[in-house]
Amino acid sequence: MSSYVLGYKELMNTLEALNSIRFDAIVKKQATQMYQRAAKHGAGGGGTPYDTGELMESRYQKKDEFGYTKEYAPHVEYGHRTRGGGFVPGQYFLRKNVDIQSPIFKQDLQKEIEKQLRRK
Numbered sequence: 001m002s003s004y005v006l007g008y009k010e011l012m013n014t015l016e017a018l019n020s021i022r023f024d025a026i027v028k029k030q031a032t033q034m035y036q037r038a039a040k041h042g043a044g045g046g047g048t049p050y051d052t053g054e055l056m057e058s059r060y061q062k063k064d065e066f067g068y069t070k071e072y073a074p075h076v077e078y079g080h081r082t083r084g085g086g087f088v089p090g091q092y093f094l095r096k097n098v099d100i101q102s103p104i105f106k107q108d109l110q111k112e113i114e115k116q117l118r119r120k
Contacts, residue, residue: 026112027064030105034097035061046097049076068094 038059040047048056048068058070067073079090 026108031061031064031066034066034101046100049091049093
């Protein structure tokens with residue numbers, strides 16, 4: 001495609017550079033960092049809540065995915081009702097981990113974009 005299209009040569013060059021970003025590698029790095037952070041005890045800093053250790057042992061990472069396989073993980077994350085009618089509040093350990101990782105992800109994307117634009 002000609003860079004003459006609509007006269008947006010700079011935009012076309014930027015989009016071409018963005019297309020060559022190693023996005024998959026950046027996403028895999030984020031999942032790896034979240035997986036490693038989850039190995040820490042306690043939900044406060046993005047770690048996994050610890051009682052028996054089963055929840056932490058159920059954490060997994062596959063390429064660009066990170067999560068937990070234990071069926072009760074969502075109940076620990078969001079909270080749940082007890083048989084007696086009470087409520088156990090959620091610990092939001094996964095959300096905290098994502099919140100910690102979000103600015104790192106943005107920064108990594110910006111660095112990669114800048115690196116690609118310098119190559120052009």
